[in-house]
Amino acid sequence: MTQTATEQGKVFARILDPASRANPYPLYARLRETPISRQDDGTYVVSTYQEIAALLHDPRISSDERKSSKEAGALAASGKLTPAGQPSNPPFIFLDPPEHDRLRRLVIQQFTPERVEGMREHVVELVNHLLDAKKNSQQIDIVDDLAYPLPVTVICDMLGVPREDEPRFHKWATLLARSLDPAQGISEAELKQTIQAATEIGEYMNGLIEARQKEPRDDMLSGLLASYRQAGRGERDLLVTMTLLLVAGHETTVNLITNGTLTLLRHPEVLEQLRREPDLVIRVVEELLRFDPPVQFRTRTTLTDIPIAGVTIPKGAAVALLLASGSRDPRRFTDPERFDPRRSDNEHLGFGGAIHYCVGAPLARVETQVALSILAQRLLNPRMEVDPPPYRENASLRGPEHLLIRIDGIRDI
Numbered sequence: 502m503t504q505t506a507t508e509q510g511k512v513f514a515r516i517l518d519p520a521s522r523a524n525p526y527p528l529y530a531r532l533r534e535t536p537i538s539r540q541d542d543g544t545y546v547v548s549t550y551q552e553i554a555a556l557l558h559d560p561r562i563s564s565d566e567r568k569s570s571k572e573a574g575a576l577a578a579s580g581k582l583t584p585a586g587q588p589s590n591p592p593f594i595f596l597d598p599p600e601h602d603r604l605r606r607l608v609i610q611q612f613t614p615e616r617v618e619g620m621r622e623h624v625v626e627l628v629n630h631l632l633d634a635k636k637n638s639q640q641i642d643i644v645d646d647l648a649y650p651l652p653v654t655v656i657c658d659m660l661g662v663p664r665e666d667e668p669r670f671h672k673w674a675t676l677l678a679r680s681l682d683p684a685q686g687i688s689e690a691e692l693k694q695t696i697q698a699a700t701e702i703g704e705y706m707n708g709l710i711e712a713r714q715k716e717p718r719d720d721m722l723s724g725l726l727a728s729y730r731q732a733g734r735g736e737r738d739l740l741v742t743m744t745l746l747l748v749a750g751h752e753t754t755v756n757l758i759t760n761g762t763l764t765l766l767r768h769p770e771v772l773e774q775l776r777r778e779p780d781l782v783i784r785v786v787e788e789l790l791r792f793d794p795p796v797q798f799r800t801r802t803t804l805t806d807i808p809i810a811g812v813t814i815p816k817g818a819a820v821a822l823l824l825a826s827g828s829r830d831p832r833r834f835t836d837p838e839r840f841d842p843r844r845s846d847n848e849h850l851g852f853g854g855a856i857h858y859c860v861g862a863p864l865a866r867v868e869t870q871v872a873l874s875i876l877a878q879r880l881l882n883p884r885m886e887v888d889p890p891p892y893r894e895n896a897s898l899r900g901p902e903h904l905l906i907r908i909d910g911i912r913d914i
C-alpha cells in the first residue's frame with residue numbers, strides 16, 4: 502500500500518533513530534515508493550538508484566557544507582578536521598570543483614596500484630598476527646580483536662608513520678570518526694573533542710612532515726609532500742589531507758570487515774563456498790558493498806532549484822543521498838534483498854560515485870578481501886553469540902559496536 506506524503510516525511514527520522522540501526526532496510530523500501538521525499542525537518546531524501554546516480558553526477562549539488570543554509574553546517578565545516586584556531590580549507594571530501602579536483606588529483610597520484618597491491622602481503626601478516634593473539638580463546642570480538650586495529654595500522658604503515666607512534670593514531674581515528682557525519686549530528690561537546698584531536702594530530706603530523714622534508718623516504722607521506730610542493734600547495738593543505746585519509750579509511754573499513762563477517766555467518770552456505778573457493782572473496786566483498794555497506798548515506802546541498810523525478814528540490818536544501826537504499830533498488834538489481842556474491846551485475850553505490858568516488862577503494866578492497874578469506878580459513882566452527890549484535894549510534898557510517906563469536910579454536914597457518 503502506498504503511503505501519504507505525511508507518513509513519508511517521518512521515515513528518515515525513524516532511520517536516524519538508533520532503534521532502527523540493526524535493520525534499516527525495510528524503511529528504505531518504504532522510502533523508495535517515492536524516489537525523492539521531503540522530510541519534516543526539510544531534508545530531501547533520495548532513495549532510488551537512478552536518481553542518486555544522477556545527483557552524484559550533478560554539478561548543481563554541492564559537498565561544501567559552508568554553502569549549506571544551516572548554521573550547524575557552517576559551524577562544523579569551520580572546525581572539523583582542522584586544528585583549533587587555525588582556519589584552513591576543509592578536506593577535499595567537503596569541497597567542490599575546481600579546488601576539490603586539484604587536491605584529489607595529488608592524492609590519487611600516490612594511490613598507485615603498485616603501492617596498494619604491495620600492501621597485500623603485509624595485510625596478510627597483520628591479520629594472521631592479530632588472530633594468533635587469540636589462539637587460545639573460545640571467543641573472539643571481530644571488532645576489537647581484528648577489524649578495529651587493522652585499518653589504522655595499514656594506513657599508518659602506508660603513510661610512513663613510525664610503528665611506535667601508531668597507538669596514538671588509534672585514539673585519534675576513533676575521536677575523528679564522527680567528523681565525516683552530517684554536520685547536524687554533531688553536538689557542541691563532540692565538536693570540541695574532535696577539534697582537540699585534530700589539533701593533536703596536526704602537531705604530530707607537522708613534526709613528521711618536517712622530518713620527511715629533511716630526509717624523504719619511499720613512503721606515501723614523502724610522495725604527497727613532493728607533489729604538494731610541486732603544485733604550490735602549503736603544508737596546511739597536506740595536513741588536512743593526511744587527516745582525511747586516516748579518518749575516511751578507518752571506520753568505513755572496520756564496518757565492512759564486521760558487516761562482512763556478520764553476513765557470512767548469517768549465510769553459512771556462502772561461508773562454506775568461500776572456504777572451498779578462496780577467489781570468491783573478490784565477489785563476496787563487492788556484494789557486501791551492495792548488500793550491507795558501511796556508508797549508508799551522504800549529504801549534499803543544492804546550489805540552485807533542481808527538478809528531478811517530478812519534484813523540485815529548492816536551492817539551499819539539505820539532500821541525503823541514500824546510497825544503501827539505491828543499492829537495493831529492485832528497479833536496478835534483480836532480487837536485491839538476496840545476498841548473492843555470484844550476481845552478474847553489481848554496480849553498487851558502496852563507494853559512492855562520480856567526482857567523489859572513494860579514493861581508498863582499492864586499499865579497502867585489499868584489506869577486506871584478506872581479512873574475510875583468512876577468517877573463513879582459520880576460524881573453527883564460528884557461531885554468533887548475539888544476533889543482531891549491538892550497533893554504534895551512527896546512522897550514516899553504520900556498523901556493529903561489537904561482534905562476539907564463539908569458536909572451537911583458530912587453525913594454524
Ligand code: HEM
Nearest residue numbers: 593594749750753754757796799852853857859860861865
Ligand atoms: C570499506 C571501506 C570504505 C568505504 C565503504 C568507503 C566509502 C566511501 C564513499 C561512499 C565515499 C564518497 C563520499 C561522498 O560522495 O561524499 C568515499 C570517499 C572517500 N574515501 Fe572512502 N571508503 C572506504 C575506505 C576508504 C579508505 C581506506 C580511504 C583512504 C585510505 C578512503 C578515502 C576516501 C576519500 C579521501 C574520499 C573522498 C573522495 C573525494 O571527495 O573525492 N576511503 N568513500
